[in-house]
Amino acid sequence: MNKTKLSNLLKEEESFKLDFKLKLSLEVDSDKKEFVKDVIAMANTEGGRGYIVFGVEDKTKRIIGLTDVPVDIEERIQQIITYRSVPPVPVSFEVLEYKQKQVGILTIYKSRQVPHQMRQNGAFYLRRGSTTDVATRHELAQMLQAQGILSFEQVPCYAATLEDLDFNHIGYALKNFEARSLQQVHMLKALGILSDLDDEKKLCPTCGGLLLFGKLPQIFIPQALLQVDYLGRIMRVTGNISEMIKSFEEQVKPLLPPQYPFEALQEVVANAIIHRDYWNTCLYTRIEIKPESIIVINPRQYQYAFNENLRVHTNPWLYSRLLLMQQEEALHVGIGLGKVEALFGENNQNNFKMNLEKGLFQVQLPGTSYPYQ
Structure with missing residues (x-):
């Protein structure tokens, strides 16, 4: 000093x-x-x-x-x-x-x-x-996860059973593992989709397993909800992560101008769902769609690095499994938030904000009245 x-x-x-x-x-x-x-x-x-x-x-x-x-x-x-x-x-x-x-x-x-x-x-x-x-409880969990001591994705969901997983979805997503049978429990445990209960005689899904393959994860993880406010009209999107991203496209894309670069908005929303703070049980991921702006508001997590690439080190297990699962005909994510700005051209209004006091991460994009050329 x-x-x-x-x-x-x-x-x-x-x-x-x-x-x-x-x-x-x-x-x-x-x-x-x-x-x-x-x-x-x-x-x-x-x-x-x-x-x-x-x-x-x-x-x-x-x-x-x-x-x-x-x-x-x-x-x-x-x-x-x-x-x-x-x-x-x-x-x-x-x-x-x-x-x-x-x-x-x-x-x-x-x-x-x-x-x-x-x-x-x-x-x-x-x-x-x-x-x-x-x-608070979830802030402490954030700190523990930041140090690799605790991971939300690998926490067993004791209230859920194997019946709450969509095994057809699992079979489709993991079809590249043809040498292994999906009935081989050790494979699903090794992937972190299943966890042993205390007596090691019963199995339950992990929270990450439910987020990826659950029939309706919101039964057990109610904060895993996507709320869309379109000019005052509230829509709630549920399902596992892949279903939520696809459902968001089906419901929201028709509401936007045909020339709107929806790929950019979809990327921001996908990142919000994948990298949100799931320890925070009080807040949903919200998308506010207005003529002047589209704002994606997310319960934030730790270690956002503000640079041209905006690296986010949150829920790496979820992100790595989604990358592993991507098929030619499946949803692709990961173009990178740095490329989102480029999709809006020279008049880009993209803006990233972190509100540490309120525990929120916000991405602002041009709204529905943005003058596209």
């Missing part, structure tokens, strides 16, 4: 990865708890490094400065975090003289051991805008 970097931080508002504190108080237990809670929250929130700047009024940004900073303050901070955070959050602390005042900067590094937990109460924290809050 240098004065230029500090000066730039002071120009910013408090956010997911930036907080301003008037004092650095670590003398009593309650102060230590609040301090570590903020550190854990910033470490658990996706993004790069986080910073807590001490000696600054959070509203006015007025530099008050710190006094009597102990020489061993960084060592004390490390000890407090190690004692209270599981696993310990990687941090560093330094003091800079800025405008003749001492300002303390705590750098919270991007962690490879998310989620971090408060040892004393067992809670997991994260940032919501500029505030610290307890992580």
Whole structure:
């Protein structure tokens, strides 16, 4: 950290990865708890490094400065975090003289051991805008999935049975595996479509198996629903993933102008269905179709990389199985969101937005009144 970097931080508002504190108080237990809670929250929130700047009024940004900073303050901070955070959050602390005042900067590094937990109460924290809050159930699941500890697709759906799978669909999709019989249970288990129950004598579908081959996955995974709002008319699309994508085309394509590049919209919707946050049971994937814009709103997942390719590292098992299943006469997905823009030509209005606070990922495309040439 240098004065230029500090000066730039002071120009910013408090956010997911930036907080301003008037004092650095670590003398009593309650102060230590609040301090570590903020550190854990910033470490658990996706993004790069986080910073807590001490000696600054959070509203006015007025530099008050710190006094009597102990020489061993960084060592004390490390000890407090190690004692209270599981696993310990990687941090560093330094003091800079800025405008003749001492300002303390705590750098919270991007962690490879998310989620971090408060040892004393067992809670997991994260940032919501500029505030610290307890992580919800699905947010915790997001963090675990981001680290490869837990995968929604491979969670057994104990309420479902083999009767809830469409074995005709399985046989068609896996017809390239002619050397193996579909009755060979070990093959379906190896593919992650089936899972053993606790006694290993009964089988049930996994959530991923239902999403790919379920007769009606929404019975067990109600959030796996596609809701289309066409000028105020609400349509709900159900079925497994392939059926939903095809049904969306059958219902929506006739409503759009013939010259509309439907392939682009279909690609965005397919990505939304495949890569949505299935841990979030409160929100559907929504498509709002208006004259001025078509907006696809999705419960977002972790690690969206904003670049020309917009790589999305979510539900890789689902995506890889869909690629494996694609046949010449079947639906093809995967042209890439980077190519979606090109389909709209020079006047493209494509826009990608992430709302971390509301847990949404949004893609905006030109609407039905877009002037095509």
